[in-house]
Amino acid sequence: xxxxxxxxxxxxxxxxxxxxxxxxxxxxTFLILREAISGATRFAQFRDGLRVAxxxxxxxxxxxxxxxxxxxxPYRDPGSRxxxxxxxxxxxxxxxxxxxSLMQWGDTHLPRADGPTVRLRQRGSEQALxxxxxxxxxxxxxxxDARFERTPAHPAY
Amino acid sequence: xxxxxxxxxxxxxxxxxxxxxxxxxxxxTFLILREAISGATRFAQFRDGLRVAxxxxxxxxxxxxxxxxxxxxPYRDPGSRxxxxxxxxxxxxxxxxxxxSLMQWGDTHLPRADGPTVRLRQRGSEQALxxxxxxxxxxxxxxxDARFERTPAHPAY
Numbered sequence: 001x002x003x004x005x006x007x008x009x010x011x012x013x014x015x016x017x018x019x020x021x022x023x024x025x026x027x028x029t030f031l032i033l034r035e036a037i038s039g040a041t042r043f044a045q046f047r048d049g050l051r052v053a054x055x056x057x058x059x060x061x062x063x064x065x066x067x068x069x070x071x072x073x074p075y076r077d078p079g080s081r082x083x084x085x086x087x088x089x090x091x092x093x094x095x096x097x098x099x100x101s102l103m104q105w106g107d108t109h110l111p112r113a114d115g116p117t118v119r120l121r122q123r124g125s126e127q128a129l130x131x132x133x134x135x136x137x138x139x140x141x142x143x144x145d146a147r148f149e150r151t152p153a154h155p156a157y
Numbered sequence: 158x159x160x161x162x163x164x165x166x167x168x169x170x171x172x173x174x175x176x177x178x179x180x181x182x183x184x185x186t187f188l189i190l191r192e193a194i195s196g197a198t199r200f201a202q203f204r205d206g207l208r209v210a211x212x213x214x215x216x217x218x219x220x221x222x223x224x225x226x227x228x229x230x231p232y233r234d235p236g237s238r239x240x241x242x243x244x245x246x247x248x249x250x251x252x253x254x255x256x257x258s259l260m261q262w263g264d265t266h267l268p269r270a271d272g273p274t275v276r277l278r279q280r281g282s283e284q285a286l287x288x289x290x291x292x293x294x295x296x297x298x299x300x301x302d303a304r305f306e307r308t309p310a311h312p313a314y
Contacts, residue, residue, distance in 0.1 A: 014274050016263025017191050017256060018184075023267070024259075027175075027182035034174050037305060068266070091266045096300060097288055098262055099174060101255045102181075103305075106173025109225070109248040110180070117171050117311035122292060123302045131254055132291040133277070135284055140295035143253060145280045148194060148260075154274040 014155050023067045024095075028052055028060050030102065033095055036070065041085040061086055069095065101131045171312050180224045181252075185209055185217050187259065190252055193227065198242040218243055226252065258288045 012018035024030060028050070035049045047057055064070040069092040076082045088095075100120055107116045120129040133146040150157050169175035181187060185207070192206045203214055221227040226249040233239045245252075257277055264273045277286040290303040307314050 013269065015188075015191070016261075016267065016269075016273060016275075017259045018188060018263075019267040020259045020263035021184045021187055025184035025187070027178045030178055030182070031172075031175060034172070091262075093300065094262055094265065096303065096305075097290070098255070098258045100290070100303070100305070101258045101288065102174045102177045104173075105248075105251055105255055106175075106177035108251065110173065110176040112170065112173075112310065115310050116173060116308060117314075118173075118305050118307055120290070121304055121306045122298055123304050127292055129290045129292055129298055129303050131258065131288060132295075133254070133257070133286045134289040134291060134297045135279060135286055138297035140291045140297070141279055141286055143250065146253065146257070146286050147278055147280045148253075148257070148275050149278045150275055151273060153269065153272050157274075 020098075023063065023069065024098075026060070028056060029064065030099065032057070032060055032064065033069070033092070034099055036086065036088050036092065037096055037099060041087055043083070043086075046086075064092070068092075097131060104131050177255075180220065180226065181255075183217070185213060186221065187256065189214070189217050189221065190226070190249070191256060193243065193245050193249065194253055194256060198244055200240070200243075203243075221249070225249075254288060261288050 012022060024033075031050055031052075032046055035046050038049075040046050040049055043057070043061075046052075046061070047054060050057070061070065061072075065072050065086070068089055070086040071089050072084045072086055074082050075085050103116075103118065103120070120131075121127060122129055133141045133143065135141050169179060181190075188207055188209075189203055192203050195206075197203050197206055200214070200218075203209075203218070204211060207214070218227065218229075222229050222243070225246055227243040228246050229241045229243055231239050232242050260273075260275065260277070277288075278284060279286055290298045290300065292298050
């Protein structure tokens with residue numbers, strides 16, 4: 001991720017949630033990422049999956065490329081002009097946890113009557129996965145046992 | 158969570174990420190939740206923690222109450238008029254995982270030079286926690302081993 005210092009400061013120097021939302025803090029951005037994680041790479045795939053205005057889609061894809069979440073590469077179908085496709089970077093793939101946590105919350109607290117349209121499963125098995133807090137040994141820790149603790153770097157420490 | 162069917166359909170009948178963002182899909186909403194999880198309950202605490210315009214704060218608190226993320230209760234300090242305070246519901250507390258996943262992504266991909274201002278720790282210990290994918294036995298599963306799988310209820314199944 002390459003950000004100029006000025007651009008970074010605009011995002012919020014003290015809160016990583018606020019900085020993340022400086023890149024992601026908008027409904028269409030998350031839905032573009034949903035499409036990317038589902039395999040969309042081409043402008044037309046994002047547009048058809050989202051029914052978003054082309055100028056909005058162009059602007060959001062641009063922001064995600066600028067922040068190193070997507071990378072843009074040219075491609076050319078036979079008989080067509082050169083176009084661009086968008087692939088998730090490693091930083092973009094890391095957003096799967098954020099999207100999965102949003103999905104999990106929606107499935108729990110805003111459920112569909114006939115069940116979820118997407119489930120999280122372990123690759124190579126049918127086992128259901130969920131998103132949770134995990135300790136350094138890879139064991140889940142319950143919500144009640146997790147706390148957000150300010151460090152000395154916090155302005156209100 | 159109590160939502161009329163019409164309101165629910167507006168949010169998006171098929172995608173729980175989109176429905177969640179129908180409630181949460183805006184920068185201030187996440188930052189209000191950050192303050193609530195840090196212990197803010199009173200309007201002045203949210204306002205001072207966020208430096209947000211009062212009318213925007215009022216509107217966002219209202220939306221979160223309407224969707225069952227916060228609950229509003231009257232209180233009265235000696236010599237003052239009755240005011241309201243806002244407490245997280247169980248659905249609101251469940252958003253800790255979403256906020257923690259945003260924090261983790263920001264700390265990884267948009268880090269501060271002198272380290273994070275907030276860390277996730279296990280209550281009653283100094284052990285660091287993170288957010289990850291977990292199987293039904295409570296063991297972490299790596300990002301590469303998690304997949305989003307469409308169910309027969311998905312419109313494009």
